[in-house]
Amino acid sequence: MSDYDLIVLGAGPAGATAAIKARSLGLRVAVFDEASAAGGQVYRAPSPARTTTQPEADQRKGDALRAKLATSGAVLYANHRVWSLTSGFSVIAIGPDGPLTLEAPNLIVAAGAVERHIPVTGWTLPGVIGLAGATILLKAHGVLPGRRVVVAGSGPLLLLVASKIIAAGGEVAAVVDAAPRAGWLAGAGAMLARPDLMAKGAGWLLTLLKARVPIHSGAAIRRVDGTDGVETVTIGPVDRNWRPVDGTEPTIAADAVCLGFGLLPSTEVTRLLGAEHRYEPELGGWVPAVDAALQTSVPGLFVAGDGAGVRGADTAPLSGELAALGVARRLGHAGDLASQAATIAADWRRSGRFGAAMSGLAMPPPGAAAMIDAGATVCRCEGLSRATLDSAIAAGARTLADLKATTRCGMGPCGGRVCGEAAAMLIAAATGWDRQTIGQPSARPPLRPVPLAAIAAAFDYDELPIPAPAPL
């Protein structure tokens, strides 16, 4: 007999809501998360070092979610890293007390998203951090990214991070948005469907305008310079296809850069388990192919939240409920769940349009590969420049696996989660193929770095079985 009816991977808004819903339907549920508390990245629990008395809206939402999960009866394995899985399903994790393997016939993967990065010369300097990382520093840790910060890349996180820096007393030297100003207007139709979120965005923009922050649309960072950290940032214009074009290239004094180009669904678990995927640019790229209940092509394997396609935190709980209902129905739950699921599915589709429009706004067009200089480090772990990857591509590398085999790109400790998308962009740029044709990297355990000592049992050399030598 399995340990649980359902294991949920990820305790963000999608995963936690899925677990709560499944518990309410009587299922035995376990939830895994890498962080020390539920909430995911968006509702990440504040650092225990801070004793803030006036929590912000996101923190209140997170606190409510954490409280609900805690009383739901679902078992939360916090601080646990899932580093491998086998079909059927076994979830293989490492936690503070050592290794842990649990089994369940159903799995909801609510692994969220990682940030998409387009490398730029100097982005390895200390003080250049991800936009998503900046939100964690600001919201969970109460730390400014710098005194004078350039916020660059694409998508809604630009405005969020810049306005949070100002609200916290920092200075934003510039917002540098690769998308043309018209891009935001194109997304306005979907935004009108969510006046609440539109007001939120307008509030961020107002904060920037009040602080007289220069906003450069249709522009990108050319290079970041400094000795021990960020000192100057040079920016320049890009065309509608995000290709650098001639124009003024001002150099801005700054001590930090927050950089990111939207979010990529985290699909390593569904890839590892052999689910089918399809390419959906407006959802952030490769997403698992799912049915109406969010079940993948692998029976019992469900997805929810941004990992199923980037639609944002407000939509994520609906997908969690939908997946939980799907699991309950698969287990033959007696209640009338079909009509409930249909109602939630309709809400989920409506709500998701806004998030998908935002996600699409952040998505780099094919020309964006031209933003990467020949000398820029693409694979940070292995120290590989664009020029190195381009020569491998010129010599015939056509997939991420080819690049890995010939250059070690993506073979470092990050597992290609930082550089993979940029590497795929380079192959696309060199071959003229679209991103879809290049495919996805294969997922292999360990999905996360795991200390060997933590998973190998203690042994004595004397106890090792030594086979008898072969006869000469």
Added chain:
Amino acid sequence: MDGDLRIGSAWTRKVSFRFDGEMLTASEGETLAAALYAQGRRTLRTSRDDDGPRGAFCFMGVCQECVVSIDGRLTEACRTPVHEGLVVESVR
């Protein structure tokens, strides 16, 4: 970069820890990556590839740029809470 980047709010009690021999303070429970970054100790290691300085980048356990050595074990500074007497060494 000068000064402390922590946003003025209430913090738990201060604890001391060592980073490459230097005595620093942090608020108990703060992650090592946030504590070092906030105090301007942004370089956590030197790259094996170009000898350039490297520091925390993603703050969420993905990029592995903030890896340090604690008791001889490699660990991400962004997933390590600081406690009194923690001894941290940078790696290459």
